[in-house]
Amino acid sequence: MREISTNRITETIKRLCIEANCKLPIDMKTCIEKSREAETFPTAQGILDKIIENYNIAEKETKPICQDTGAACIFVNIGQDVHINGNLTEAINEGVRQGYRDGFLRKSIVSDPLERVNTNDNTPAMIYYDIVEGDKIEITLAPKGFGSENMSRIKMLKPSDGVKGVIDFVVETVEKAGSNPCPPIVVGVGIGGTFDKCAYLAKKALLRDADSANPIPYYAELEDTLLTKINALGIGPQGFGGKTTALAVNIETMPTHIAGLPVAVNINCHVTRHVKEVI
Amino acid sequence: MEIKIELPLTQDKVKALKAGDSCLLSGVMFTGRDAAHKRLFELIKEGKELPVNIKNSTFYFVGPTPKREGEAIGSAGPTTSYRMDAYSPSLIALGQTGMIGKGTRSDEVIKAMKAYGAVYFGAIGGCGALLSKCIKKCEVVAYEDLGTEAIHRLEVEDFPVVVVIDSEGNNLYKTGREAYLESLGEEK
Numbered sequence: 001m002r003e004i005s006t007n008r009i010t011e012t013i014k015r016l017c018i019e020a021n022c023k024l025p026i027d028m029k030t031c032i033e034k035s036r037e038a039e040t041f042p043t044a045q046g047i048l049d050k051i052i053e054n055y056n057i058a059e060k061e062t063k064p065i066c067q068d069t070g071a072a073c074i075f076v077n078i079g080q081d082v083h084i085n086g087n088l089t090e091a092i093n094e095g096v097r098q099g100y101r102d103g104f105l106r107k108s109i110v111s112d113p114l115e116r117v118n119t120n121d122n123t124p125a126m127i128y129y130d131i132v133e134g135d136k137i138e139i140t141l142a143p144k145g146f147g148s149e150n151m152s153r154i155k156m157l158k159p160s161d162g163v164k165g166v167i168d169f170v171v172e173t174v175e176k177a178g179s180n181p182c183p184p185i186v187v188g189v190g191i192g193g194t195f196d197k198c199a200y201l202a203k204k205a206l207l208r209d210a211d212s213a214n215p216i217p218y219y220a221e222l223e224d225t226l227l228t229k230i231n232a233l234g235i236g237p238q239g240f241g242g243k244t245t246a247l248a249v250n251i252e253t254m255p256t257h258i259a260g261l262p263v264a265v266n267i268n269c270h271v272t273r274h275v276k277e278v279i
Numbered sequence: 280m281e282i283k284i285e286l287p288l289t290q291d292k293v294k295a296l297k298a299g300d301s302c303l304l305s306g307v308m309f310t311g312r313d314a315a316h317k318r319l320f321e322l323i324k325e326g327k328e329l330p331v332n333i334k335n336s337t338f339y340f341v342g343p344t345p346k347r348e349g350e351a352i353g354s355a356g357p358t359t360s361y362r363m364d365a366y367s368p369s370l371i372a373l374g375q376t377g378m379i380g381k382g383t384r385s386d387e388v389i390k391a392m393k394a395y396g397a398v399y400f401g402a403i404g405g406c407g408a409l410l411s412k413c414i415k416k417c418e419v420v421a422y423e424d425l426g427t428e429a430i431h432r433l434e435v436e437d438f439p440v441v442v443v444i445d446s447e448g449n450n451l452y453k454t455g456r457e458a459y460l461e462s463l464g465e466e467k
């Protein structure tokens with residue numbers, strides 16, 4: 001059994017909150033810069049230039065890239081040979097509390113969905129635990145803005161709807177979202193599982209690098225097909241027209257029931273933030 | 280070419296602006312998002328006095344991050360505007376002439392904009408660090424208890440926006456997309 005202290009976890013989470021919100025990951029930067037080169041529409045080119053200027057300023061000044069510093073979505077893979085001395089969830093929330101306070105990040109969480117009183121420290125974090133082999137803890141922190149989260153959808157398709165049903169639903173979701181989620185967007189797609197697992201897959205898909213491909217060739221191809229179809233819509237950066245509506249489509253799948261074909265689409269924006277650290 | 284505009288946005292300025300125009304705004308505007316709009320709306324319904332003067336005002340839908348020492352404001356990009364759709368027509372009827380946000384607006388909002396004369400501007404979503412450079416002063420004028428959602432008075436200089444919907448109801452989200460798709464046809 002390897003011992004890991006809750007202090008170490010708090011310290012790590014705090015640091016990751018600030019880093020994720022002020023420094024756009026390299027995969028996103030590369031993707032945005034490539035899209036800028038491929039963009040043909042002048043208005044769209046101008047907006048992509050501003051987006052690039054913005055994340056450069058943010059990184060230089062350690063200032064949030066976007067004012068919506070998100071709900072702190074934290075994926076924790078815990079090695080089964082790790083022992084944590086204390087309350088892990090509390091240690092994570094303490095890290096969020098400190099990170100959002102000391103990093104001058106916005107507190108965007110309300111304690112009750114209907115009463116809507118701000119908790120003023122951005123807790124609780126949205127935590128996703130998984131138990132894995134080994135004696136390490138892998139933490140991925142992905143602050144999630146809600147302008148794009150609000151444009152996400154899930155549908156329980158019929159097995160007979162097949163791949164065409166999946167494509168239509170994803171493209172329709174992006175078209176309906178239009179200018180709202182700050183295009184260019186990143187599209188996370190979950191296929192399979194149950195109603196809730198499917199939504200989880202879509203969120204998890206957003207953790208993958210924007211320039212990565214699904215390891216299964218069939219789904220890698222489907223990612224390309226979807227990206228091409230989405231970028232033929234013409235919505236463009238900010239919805240002002242252009243080629244660059246989406247920067248990437250990432251698909252995650254899992255087995256499902258004989259009667260079902262769940263599909264979930266989790267939309268993210270050009271400020272798709274994710275940092276990973278292994279303790 | 281960018282059009283320089285001094286706020287307040289009076290009717291003559293409203294009428295001159297067309298969807299697609301790039302503008303640089305200077306002067307005073309107010310911030311407001313979900314919670315502040317809800318409170319303003321309730322006061323209007325009850326016929327009570329509002330904490331800010333709405334006539335010819337411009338509202339920026341934003342909830343900034345906290346500022347550091349020496350800064351006027353933290354990151355401050357637009358939030359999605361449709362969440363204000365339920366409240367905007369009442370404010371427009373009271374003389375609000377400018378709104379800055381991102382994303383689509385409802386038919387009711389556009390109808391009010393045409394009837395009373397108002398403009399909906401888009402600022403670039405996700406560019407909060409860049410946009411904050413154009414905000415020179417920021418102070419809370421109402422609902423301090425709402426934190427980031429309080430109404431702040433902003434002094435801005437050359438704040439970059441694009442006219443998305445003008446006072447005649449022309450909509451850049453439609454025309455921009457069409458123009459791009461047409462430009463593809465021309466290439467072929």
Ligand code: SF4
Nearest residue numbers: 066145147182269405
């Ligand atoms: S959708 Fe993304 S870029 Fe737009 S405001 Fe939200 S977090 Fe920022």
